[in-house]
Amino acid sequence: MDPEKEMDKKAPGGVYLCQVNENISCGACCGLYNVQDLSREKLYDMLLRRTDDFSKVPREADAITNFGEEVLCKNNKRPYDEFYHCPYIGLIGKERMRTGCLLHPLADGNNGVDYSGLGFYGSMTCHIYFCPSYTMLPENYKRIIREAADDWYSYGLIITEIVLINALFSEIDSCLQSKIDETDIHMNQALIGIIKEFIGFKTSWPFRPSSVTAANYFFKDKLYERKPVDYSGINPDRPVSRYDLIFRELGSSFNSVEELRNAESMMDDLFNRARDWKI
Numbered sequence: 001m002d003p004e005k006e007m008d009k010k011a012p013g014g015v016y017l018c019q020v021n022e023n024i025s026c027g028a029c030c031g032l033y034n035v036q037d038l039s040r041e042k043l044y045d046m047l048l049r050r051t052d053d054f055s056k057v058p059r060e061a062d063a064i065t066n067f068g069e070e071v072l073c074k075n076n077k078r079p080y081d082e083f084y085h086c087p088y089i090g091l092i093g094k095e096r097m098r099t100g101c102l103l104h105p106l107a108d109g110n111n112g113v114d115y116s117g118l119g120f121y122g123s124m125t126c127h128i129y130f131c132p133s134y135t136m137l138p139e140n141y142k143r144i145i146r147e148a149a150d151d152w153y154s155y156g157l158i159i160t161e162i163v164l165i166n167a168l169f170s171e172i173d174s175c176l177q178s179k180i181d182e183t184d185i186h187m188n189q190a191l192i193g194i195i196k197e198f199i200g201f202k203t204s205w206p207f208r209p210s211s212v213t214a215a216n217y218f219f220k221d222k223l224y225e226r227k228p229v230d231y232s233g234i235n236p237d238r239p240v241s242r243y244d245l246i247f248r249e250l251g252s253s254f255n256s257v258e259e260l261r262n263a264e265s266m267m268d269d270l271f272n273r274a275r276d277w278k279i
């Protein structure tokens with residue numbers, strides 16, 4: 001059987017989301033994005049340096065835990081205090097083009113030995129954890145996001161966003177007046193372009209203030225829920241935007257009616273293009 005299909009078969013919800021291909025993977029539950037500066041460049045540089053440094057660490061318990069402690073000291077300020085940032089999330093694969101666990105038996109230098117028991121969560125948790133997206137997102141949506149993402153950075157930022165992903169596809173379904181299907185995506189580059197553009201909003205949404213992190217806290221304890229968009233300051237009489245749910249999930253804040261209109265125009269433009277495309 002095709003290895004991808006085999007992984008899908010074993011995954012809860014029928015679609016394997018963690019390691020997708022050579023350059024698409026996620027490390028959100030390892031706290032990958034729970035860092036002060038999660039810009040693509042900064043995060044990539046940090047992971048590359050960490051992976052290089054770890055390649056020189058002897059594969060001995062003390063050396064590995066010392067490495068972890070040093071990395072943690074450098075990342076002690078996190079947007080979500082109660083959530084960890086694992087020092088062993090790094091870059092893996094032939095060209096180090098995706099994120100993954102440096103303690104995994106198949107990671108460079110580990111010679112088939114599983115060192116994940118030395119991590120904060122212990123090997124059991126690391127091996128059996130599946131985030132809520134596995135079971136709470138429709139299979140079709142997961143396949144489409146997996147297909148449309150360009151790289152690990154944007155994929156890992158969006159794949160845990162259950163509410164946002166559902167809102168995106170519900171808009172697209174209503175534009176198409178039909179349920180979007182994975183085969184539609186294969187057939188139509190314009191449609192895949194729309195999804196890619198939306199994924200791009202997650203990484204560079206201009207109406208998210210710098211004080212709000214793009215990282216998603218998706219754990220069931222709901223310690224850090226997204227704040228509702230506050231429209232009162234810009235126009236007390238204005239009803240909430242029709243894109244309110246999407247704006248909230250993108251962490252938006254608007255300083256003027258004009259800003260809000262610009263944000264709505266960006267969404268209108270995107271979804272009007274979906275309307276032009278008929279299944």
Ligand code: SF4
Pocket residue numbers: 017018026027028029030129130131132133159160
């Ligand atoms: S957050 Fe979900 S998709 Fe991402 S690595 Fe963890 S379990 Fe996999």
Ligand code: SF4
Pocket residue numbers: 029030086087088089090100101102103104116119120121126
């Ligand atoms: S040790 Fe666990 S939490 Fe850390 S990177 Fe590996 S899988 Fe993620």
